[in-house]
Amino acid sequence: MRRPTIKDVAERAEVSLKTVSRVINDEPGVRARTREKVNQAIAALGYRPDPSARSLRSAQPYALGVVYDNPNPYYIIAVQNGVLSACRETGYGLQIHPCDASSPVLAADLIDLVQGARLAGLVLAPPMSERMELVNELVEQGIRLVRIVSASADPHDGAPCVWVDDRDAAYDITEHLIQLGHQRIGFLWGGTSHKSSSERYKGYAKALADYGIVEDETLVLPGDYSFDDGFRGARRLLSLPEPPTAIFGSNDEIAAGVLAAARSSGLNVPYDLSIAGFEDSPFSKQSWPPLTTASQATEAIARHAAYRLIAELRRDGNVDTHPNEGFSPVLVVRGSTAPPRPKA
Amino acid sequence: MRRPTIKDVAERAEVSLKTVSRVINDEPGVRARTREKVNQAIAALGYRPDPSARSLRSAQPYALGVVYDNPNPYYIIAVQNGVLSACRETGYGLQIHPCDASSPVLAADLIDLVQGARLAGLVLAPPMSERMELVNELVEQGIRLVRIVSASADPHDGAPCVWVDDRDAAYDITEHLIQLGHQRIGFLWGGTSHKSSSERYKGYAKALADYGIVEDETLVLPGDYSFDDGFRGARRLLSLPEPPTAIFGSNDEIAAGVLAAARSSGLNVPYDLSIAGFEDSPFSKQSWPPLTTASQATEAIARHAAYRLIAELRRDGNVDTHPNEGFSPVLVVRGSTAPPRPKA
Numbered sequence: 001m002r003r004p005t006i007k008d009v010a011e012r013a014e015v016s017l018k019t020v021s022r023v024i025n026d027e028p029g030v031r032a033r034t035r036e037k038v039n040q041a042i043a044a045l046g047y048r049p050d051p052s053a054r055s056l057r058s059a060q061p062y063a064l065g066v067v068y069d070n071p072n073p074y075y076i077i078a079v080q081n082g083v084l085s086a087c088r089e090t091g092y093g094l095q096i097h098p099c100d101a102s103s104p105v106l107a108a109d110l111i112d113l114v115q116g117a118r119l120a121g122l123v124l125a126p127p128m129s130e131r132m133e134l135v136n137e138l139v140e141q142g143i144r145l146v147r148i149v150s151a152s153a154d155p156h157d158g159a160p161c162v163w164v165d166d167r168d169a170a171y172d173i174t175e176h177l178i179q180l181g182h183q184r185i186g187f188l189w190g191g192t193s194h195k196s197s198s199e200r201y202k203g204y205a206k207a208l209a210d211y212g213i214v215e216d217e218t219l220v221l222p223g224d225y226s227f228d229d230g231f232r233g234a235r236r237l238l239s240l241p242e243p244p245t246a247i248f249g250s251n252d253e254i255a256a257g258v259l260a261a262a263r264s265s266g267l268n269v270p271y272d273l274s275i276a277g278f279e280d281s282p283f284s285k286q287s288w289p290p291l292t293t294a295s296q297a298t299e300a301i302a303r304h305a306a307y308r309l310i311a312e313l314r315r316d317g318n319v320d321t322h323p324n325e326g327f328s329p330v331l332v333v334r335g336s337t338a339p340p341r342p343k344a
Numbered sequence: 345m346r347r348p349t350i351k352d353v354a355e356r357a358e359v360s361l362k363t364v365s366r367v368i369n370d371e372p373g374v375r376a377r378t379r380e381k382v383n384q385a386i387a388a389l390g391y392r393p394d395p396s397a398r399s400l401r402s403a404q405p406y407a408l409g410v411v412y413d414n415p416n417p418y419y420i421i422a423v424q425n426g427v428l429s430a431c432r433e434t435g436y437g438l439q440i441h442p443c444d445a446s447s448p449v450l451a452a453d454l455i456d457l458v459q460g461a462r463l464a465g466l467v468l469a470p471p472m473s474e475r476m477e478l479v480n481e482l483v484e485q486g487i488r489l490v491r492i493v494s495a496s497a498d499p500h501d502g503a504p505c506v507w508v509d510d511r512d513a514a515y516d517i518t519e520h521l522i523q524l525g526h527q528r529i530g531f532l533w534g535g536t537s538h539k540s541s542s543e544r545y546k547g548y549a550k551a552l553a554d555y556g557i558v559e560d561e562t563l564v565l566p567g568d569y570s571f572d573d574g575f576r577g578a579r580r581l582l583s584l585p586e587p588p589t590a591i592f593g594s595n596d597e598i599a600a601g602v603l604a605a606a607r608s609s610g611l612n613v614p615y616d617l618s619i620a621g622f623e624d625s626p627f628s629k630q631s632w633p634p635l636t637t638a639s640q641a642t643e644a645i646a647r648h649a650a651y652r653l654i655a656e657l658r659r660d661g662n663v664d665t666h667p668n669e670g671f672s673p674v675l676v677v678r679g680s681t682a683p684p685r686p687k688a
Contacts (some may be wrong), residue, residue, distance in 0.1 A: 003449060003452060022667075061565060062460075062461075063439065063461060073417040073418050073421040074417050074422070076417070076421060077417040077420060077421065080440060080442075081442070084440070084442065093439050093457075093461045094439060094440055095438060095439050096428070096438055096439075096440050097439050098424075098425070100429065103450070108347060110505055113437075115407075116437070117407060117437045159366075161596065225604070227626070227630050256630055257550060257630070259632075260632055261632060263632045278518060281598075282571070283627055284602055286571050286601070287631075288603075288607045288608070
């Protein structure tokens with residue numbers, strides 16, 4: 001099976017090779033109708049730009065880097081896949097760069113990475129994306145980037161981003177628990193280095209306040225986005241003189257730890273204890289009972305972030321077609337939440 | 345904090361810059377004692393080779409690509425992290441390339457990838473690594489690669505690899521179930537495109553034969569390495585007139601599906617049904633009960649594969665220091681397996 005070439009596209013669209021090349025590389029100087037004809041020919045032939053030809057032509061850097069520090073494989077793979085799908089449609093490669101967010105030489109490392117690998121730009125995942133001193137240093141060094149951040153609105157801080165409204169979704173989860181009849185609702189943090197965790201806490205606190213429930217500090221515990229911290233936190237909450245009837249783990253890994261702690265204490269979920277997570281990871285559907293959670297479209301978020309960056313790289317700042325954009329995770333109710341048992 | 349430079353290393357080791365450069369790039373012509381002095385200086389100063397300087401010097405390709413098609417995020421992240429740790433120690437970058445193993449143009453795509461991104465070489469994960477027609481085509485095109493394959497011994501097929509002895513570990517799991525007293529042991533396949541699945545089946549079948557248990561074909565079902573196929577397969581096995589007392593899912597995702605099916609049928613695991621998986625993924629420790637499984641050191645396997653490739657790239661075929669190597673997963677017994685209930 002011969003792969004269609006740029007020449008086939010040019011013949012079918014009845015335009016020059018140069019014009020096809022311009023359309024593929026999203027360069028200016030092509031009329032809208034011509035551009036459409038070329039895109040139709042590309043679609044009809046199933047043509048894919050050849051990244052090797054592209055690199056030979058331009059001798060420009062043409063790979064993006066994804067930078068993350070997160071112990072959650074489901075989240076990382078979703079981010080990688082989202083960025084990759086944008087890279088493939090536009091002919092970019094993808095390098096991955098897991099890193100230690102607490103490293104004092106992180107900025108220098110990332111600058112090395114971009115220059116050494118001649119990357120076109122970086123997609124920064126949390127928590128690196130939320131460190132403005134790091135972001136500013138990279139921008140000052142001329143590094144093109146886009147960030148995935150947790151925020152309830154466009155931060156308008158000068159650096160491109162897509163934002164995820166964790167606060168709003170955490171409000172919905174807490175409200176769901178309150179409407180089931182819960183008053184004592186535990187909350188397990190996911191690490192202060194992640195802004196998403198404080199945003200989720202704010203949503204929790206606001207829902208309690210809106211429903212006139214006084215927050216009990218003993219029900220709110222620090223920790224990381226991990227199964228182990230969910231397990232430990234739940235054990236502590238369940239050993240309180242007056243334990244909570246529901247626990248909101250600020251991600252699904254934490255909620256899975258809460259579920260294991262409940263089971264090892266002989267509790268029947270959801271009747272003795274309701275549990276909610278956040279993220280809608282595959283195992284939130286596969287646990288028993290499956291977890292009530294918030295579904296965040298991580299792959300779509302990452303894809304949009306990559307397009308945001310690529311638009312900026314190609315159009316030199318004219319990013320009207322791909323502005324900053326916000327995403328709101330959606331409440332998903334499953335079997336791990338139910339009304340509390342009536343008091344005896 | 346100033347980062348140590350190659351000059352600092354040369355001064356401390358009292359050698360020339362050129363010598364340090366040779367040691368870093370693993371080039372010949374440096375005496376063992378001098379090499380050791382340089383390595384000590386590197387360690388003492390915490391010096392890391394600067395990939396940007398390296399690329400400017402050599403203008404050679406210096407990123408590896410990891411090629412995979414696997415739905416299991418834990419496996420992929422472990423492979424990525426293993427390859428990355430070798431890349432970082434040797435100054436290579438890493439591009440990732442998930443792909444469709446069934447694509448008819450896969451070889452052309454991979455050749456495009458290597459040439460377009462000027463990759464130094466590829467690490468092929470299963471199942472691509474096990475398609476000899478694909479591997480041979482890549483090798484013929486001059487692409488340097490290493491494969492991670494499932495085999496019970498070095499395949500000696502001319503292309504570099506590390507091999508994982510799935511058969512041996514599957515034998516151990518099956519033997520463990522037999523020694524607990526199980527005679528009717530179900531087996532759920534993980535897809536015929538993965539050689540690991542047929543190797544695991546062979547280990548299962550050999551253990552049954554060695555213990556004089558006649559294999560019952562109705563207890564062996566096809567499927568993929570997925571939770572859903574584990575769930576479906578278990579439902580079928582449990583609805584047999586004489587259901588199995590134990591089920592061996594050929595990976596942990598399958599075993600998790602079996603666990604959910606058992607629970608949704610009201611069975612008490614392990615007393616009504618023993619369940620074993622394969623891989624020792626994080627959730628095999630986190631499920632309730634935790635899963636008996638085989639622990640495969642995926643990250644170490646991938647790291648060795650990357651070193652195998654890098655040794656080949658640098659020494660032009662002299663890979664005595666990093667030969668093909670085999671890894672054997674190890675049986676891990678947890679709470680999901682127990683003796684069968686005595687017959688009433």
